[in-house]
Amino acid sequence: MALTIKVNGNTHSVDVDGDTPLLWVLRDVLGMTGTKFGCGMALCGACTVHIDGVATRSCITSVESIEKSQITTIEAIGATAAGAMIQKAWLDREVVQCGYCQSGQIMSASALLASNLHPTDPEIDDAMSGNICRCGTYVRIREAIKQAAKSMAQGD
Amino acid sequence: MIFDHLISSDWSARANGLSRRKFLYVGAAASGGLLLSLSIPLARREAEAADADDFVPNAFVRIDSDGQIVLTMPYVEMGQGTYTSIPMLIAEELEVDLKLVRLEHAPPNAKLYGNPLLAGVQATGGSTAIRAAWKPMREAGAVARTLFVSAAAKRWNVDPASCRAQSGEVLHAPTGRRLKYGELAADAARLPVPENVALKRPEDFKLIGRPAKRLDTSAKVNGTAVFGIDVRPPGVKIATLAQSPVFGGRVKSVDDTAAKAVKGVSQIVRLDDAVAVVADHMGAAKKGLAALAIEWDDGPHAKLSTADIAAELEKATLNSGPVAQNIGNVDKAMASAVTKIEAIYQVPFLAHATMEPMNCTVHVRKDGCEVWVGSQVIGRVQAAAAKTVGLPLDKVVAHNHLIGGGFGRRLEVDGVTRAVQIAQQVDGPVKVVWTREEDIQHDMYRPYWFDRISAGLDEKGMPTAWNHRYAGSSVIARWLPPAFNNGLDPDSTEGAIDLVYSLPNMHVEYLRVEPPGIPTAFWRSVGPSHNVFVTESFVDELAAAAKQDAVAYRRALLDQAPRAKAVLELAAEKAGWGQSLPQRVGRGVSVQFVFGTYMAQVAEVEVSKNGAVRVRRVVCAVDCGTVVNPDTVLAQIQSAIIFGITSALYGEITLKNGRVEQTNFDTYQMLRMNEVPAIEVHIVQSSEPPGGMGEPGTSAIVPAVTNAIFAATGKRVRKLPVDAAALKQSA
Numbered sequence: 082m083a084l085t086i087k088v089n090g091n092t093h094s095v096d097v098d099g100d101t102p103l104l105w106v107l108r109d110v111l112g113m114t115g116t117k118f119g120c121g122m123a124l125c126g127a128c129t130v131h132i133d134g135v136a137t138r139s140c141i142t143s144v145e146s147i148e149k150s151q152i153t154t155i156e157a158i159g160a161t162a163a164g165a166m167i168q169k170a171w172l173d174r175e176v177v178q179c180g181y182c183q184s185g186q187i188m189s190a191s192a193l194l195a196s197n198l199h200p201t202d203p204e205i206d207d208a209m210s211g212n213i214c215r216c217g218t219y220v221r222i223r224e225a226i227k228q229a230a231k232s233m234a235q236g237d
Numbered sequence: 238m239i240f241d242h243l244i245s246s247d248w249s250a251r252a253n254g255l256s257r258r259k260f261l262y263v264g265a266a267a268s269g270g271l272l273l274s275l276s277i278p279l280a281r282r283e284a285e286a287a288d289a290d291d292f293v294p295n296a297f298v299r300i301d302s303d304g305q306i307v308l309t310m311p312y313v314e315m316g317q318g319t320y321t322s323i324p325m326l327i328a329e330e331l332e333v334d335l336k337l338v339r340l341e342h343a344p345p346n347a348k349l350y351g352n353p354l355l356a357g358v359q360a361t362g363g364s365t366a367i368r369a370a371w372k373p374m375r376e377a378g379a380v381a382r383t384l385f386v387s388a389a390a391k392r393w394n395v396d397p398a399s400c401r402a403q404s405g406e407v408l409h410a411p412t413g414r415r416l417k418y419g420e421l422a423a424d425a426a427r428l429p430v431p432e433n434v435a436l437k438r439p440e441d442f443k444l445i446g447r448p449a450k451r452l453d454t455s456a457k458v459n460g461t462a463v464f465g466i467d468v469r470p471p472g473v474k475i476a477t478l479a480q481s482p483v484f485g486g487r488v489k490s491v492d493d494t495a496a497k498a499v500k501g502v503s504q505i506v507r508l509d510d511a512v513a514v515v516a517d518h519m520g521a522a523k524k525g526l527a528a529l530a531i532e533w534d535d536g537p538h539a540k541l542s543t544a545d546i547a548a549e550l551e552k553a554t555l556n557s558g559p560v561a562q563n564i565g566n567v568d569k570a571m572a573s574a575v576t577k578i579e580a581i582y583q584v585p586f587l588a589h590a591t592m593e594p595m596n597c598t599v600h601v602r603k604d605g606c607e608v609w610v611g612s613q614v615i616g617r618v619q620a621a622a623a624k625t626v627g628l629p630l631d632k633v634v635a636h637n638h639l640i641g642g643g644f645g646r647r648l649e650v651d652g653v654t655r656a657v658q659i660a661q662q663v664d665g666p667v668k669v670v671w672t673r674e675e676d677i678q679h680d681m682y683r684p685y686w687f688d689r690i691s692a693g694l695d696e697k698g699m700p701t702a703w704n705h706r707y708a709g710s711s712v713i714a715r716w717l718p719p720a721f722n723n724g725l726d727p728d729s730t731e732g733a734i735d736l737v738y739s740l741p742n743m744h745v746e747y748l749r750v751e752p753p754g755i756p757t758a759f760w761r762s763v764g765p766s767h768n769v770f771v772t773e774s775f776v777d778e779l780a781a782a783a784k785q786d787a788v789a790y791r792r793a794l795l796d797q798a799p800r801a802k803a804v805l806e807l808a809a810e811k812a813g814w815g816q817s818l819p820q821r822v823g824r825g826v827s828v829q830f831v832f833g834t835y836m837a838q839v840a841e842v843e844v845s846k847n848g849a850v851r852v853r854r855v856v857c858a859v860d861c862g863t864v865v866n867p868d869t870v871l872a873q874i875q876s877a878i879i880f881g882i883t884s885a886l887y888g889e890i891t892l893k894n895g896r897v898e899q900t901n902f903d904t905y906q907m908l909r910m911n912e913v914p915a916i917e918v919h920i921v922q923s924s925e926p927p928g929g930m931g932e933p934g935t936s937a938i939v940p941a942v943t944n945a946i947f948a949a950t951g952k953r954v955r956k957l958p959v960d961a962a963a964l965k966q967s968a
Contacts, residue, residue: 181592219913
């Protein structure tokens with residue numbers, strides 16, 4: 082039986098088992114490959130999306146559990162104020178190296194910024210320590226979050 | 238890892254001979270523009286038909302008649318910034334804005350795109366790209382610029398000396414006339430190639446040495462970048478797999494009844510030593526995989542453990558081996574030493590754990606094969622696929638893609654071979670995606686090494702004898718056999734035989750011992766990741782034995798190495814070396830010259846009462862010669878330091894009953910945001926040729942951290958990773 086999910090404002094009907102993780106529906110069924118696979122166990126954060134605004138690991142989130150929710154992915158996060166500011170800061174600060182984990186990093190950072198315009202270092206640690214970056218871009222991620230927060234607070 | 242000794246080999250000799258002659262071929266591109274092929278006196282058509290004895294180009298620049306500059310990149314982007322720094326070299330001499338350069342991945346063709354510093358293999362690794370590209374890429378730009386100036390001068394009938402190139406056009410200053418490169422491309426293609434071109438003086442550089450914005454990033458912040466794992470040929474199926482949990486094992490039986498019943502699963506593929514589940518999506522493939530009941534024949538390594546391998550390496554070091562370095566007379570010097578010190582060091586197997594798990598997409602047809610993958614060795618991808626399907630090379634099309642982390646893992650093509658084996662049994666294209674567990678448990682690992690090292694000190698505590706013997710796998714012997722000679726290879730010995738210090742008597746032996754039942758491969762900084770840890774830890778031991786300051790002791794041995802001394806002094810000064818620290822906080826230092834780059838690091842480490850280690854601050858001083866993109870140097874050092882701390886604190890792959898015990902990021906941990914130290918980088922200005930930057934930071938940080946642990950606790954770390962339990966404060 083087909084399930085219905087709402088991704089980036091669009092409604093999709095997908096014919097998969099209800100326990101299928103959202104990640105694979107996004108990537109393989111809907112062809113939205115911006116959301117990445119890293120571990121399959123919510124250990125690395127590469128698959129982070131927003132479900133009703135909350136940063137969530139799509140690799141362990143069953144598609145049947147979110148039929149009523151609004152899902153936002155990296156492909157549309159730039160349409161939110163926090164997302165756009167984070168993306169800009171990521172480019173300004175030259176955060177990215179290989180880039181594979183950055184969709185998840187940006188989704189976690191955007192969720193943080195959407196709820197907290199003045200994140201402290203410990204708050205950044207809390208929000209971001211679930212996201213692994215093997216290239217070690219953490220130093221710049223922290224700087225970029227602070228830059229984005231400052232810009233948001235100033236209403237740039 | 239540069240194969241200096243291969244300079245005299247056929248391949249490099251030809252390349253050298255070539256560079257003295259005309260190195261550049263100019264012709265009309267298909268689009269009617271100017272085509273430049275580097276390092277090749279032959280016409281392109283001839284080059285493509287040429288056999289291995291002919292000179293062939295290793296890169297090319299194309300300038301279309303619409304002015305579009307296209308650079309086909311012989312090196313792949315995996316985060317290290319090469320897709321920005323290589324174009325900078327061309328653009329500098331060509332006098333164009335970096336924003337006007339368009340990049341293409343090079344197709345597989347070692348004749349055209351082989352890496353001269355890696356014996357002509359079409360490979361990105363060993364921190365070689367900038368070193369290999371530094372001169373030829375600037376020359377390519379300069380020749381093109383010269384031709385454009387000549388073409389413009391001819392058209393205007395003026396002296397070329399009265400014209401100059403700037404911002405993608407030629408300007409005739411006296412009259413103010415201008416012509417864009419695109420308007421000159423067809424003319425320039427018909428001009429004779431200049432024998433010699435003048436390269437710009439460093440003081441005239443506009444791009445080189447200034448921070449440049451990366452060219453590959455915008456697609457990486459909005460989800461549109463296409464990594465290998467993101468390709469979706471029409472009709473593609475998704476497969477995931479289980480390979481024999483013991484290396485060398487075989488499938489005995491498979492019950493796939495339950496797996497086939499999973500919604501979305503279309504097929505089970507059985508190979509000799511693996512089983513794959515093919516499905517509509519990875520969710521179904523994984524569910525199918527979990528439902529398989531596979532019985533394995535574990536084969537000869539069923540009982541293998543890491544302890545067995547370590548014991549074998551230890552035993553090997555009891556006997557002498559090939560001499561990698563010999564200076565003076567170590568035996569004599571040791572006999573007359575006032576103090577003798579000896580130690581045993583060990584480093585573990587390490588997995589790469591690239592964030593993009595192993596994957597490869599393949600479509601096998603009767604008359605051909607198409608492969609999509611992110612690879613550091615796209616030519617070997619093509620060859621591996623051709624061999625597996627039994628087709629000639631020209632029937633295999635290999636597409637390269639962005640790489641979600643390389644670190645040496647994607648210098649291997651085991652995943653390509655595996656994907657092709659599966660695809661041969663699938664109708665249509667199939668993307669084979671490894672689970673993280675499969676990725677970690679079927680990696681090819683940084684070798685385990687076992688070291689015996691000893692030194693003799695004089696009455697002042699300074700070293701008069703240095704004796705080092707170690708055993709472990711040679712990755713080169715498998716990966717590039719011609720570079721393995723007389724039992725030695727340039728990677729396994731880098732950082733062990735060429736210390737920055739003046740040592741009057743030095744003897745180093747390396748024994749190649751291949752562990753059974755576990756494959757090995759390159760891993761960010763490879764040989765130096767082991768050798769620098771051992772040698773810089775041991776120098777620290779000597780300083781401690783001599784009751785001398787760790788920086789002062791090293792400095793006293795660096796009179797013959799001014800660049801090493803300079804980075805040491807700079808790092809120590811910026812780190813506040815010598816200033817007091819709280820209890821159980823210590824500073825450690827390291828100095829090295831590897832990958833053509835001088836580097837010193839000072840780590841400041843805090844060890845809690847229960848032994849937990851936190852790296853608080855790292856100060857790095859680097860002299861990598863001429864800096865192309867300073868921001869990339871900074872980024873690579875930040876990256877390499879975090880990579881190295883991860884390995885020092887957490888990195889260890891172990892075998893039990895032939896099986897890798899670690900499975901995912903819970904058992905094979907990575908450094909996370911809350912553990913990251915403050916990192917300061919100080920770059921020494923230099924006009925020397927550039928050194929490598931991708932890897933040096935990783936080898937330098939590990940001994941800096943363990944030496945700091947010694948300073949904080951008095952406990953010497955001689956085996957990695959750091960054992961927190963051993964660092965507990967005694968009651």
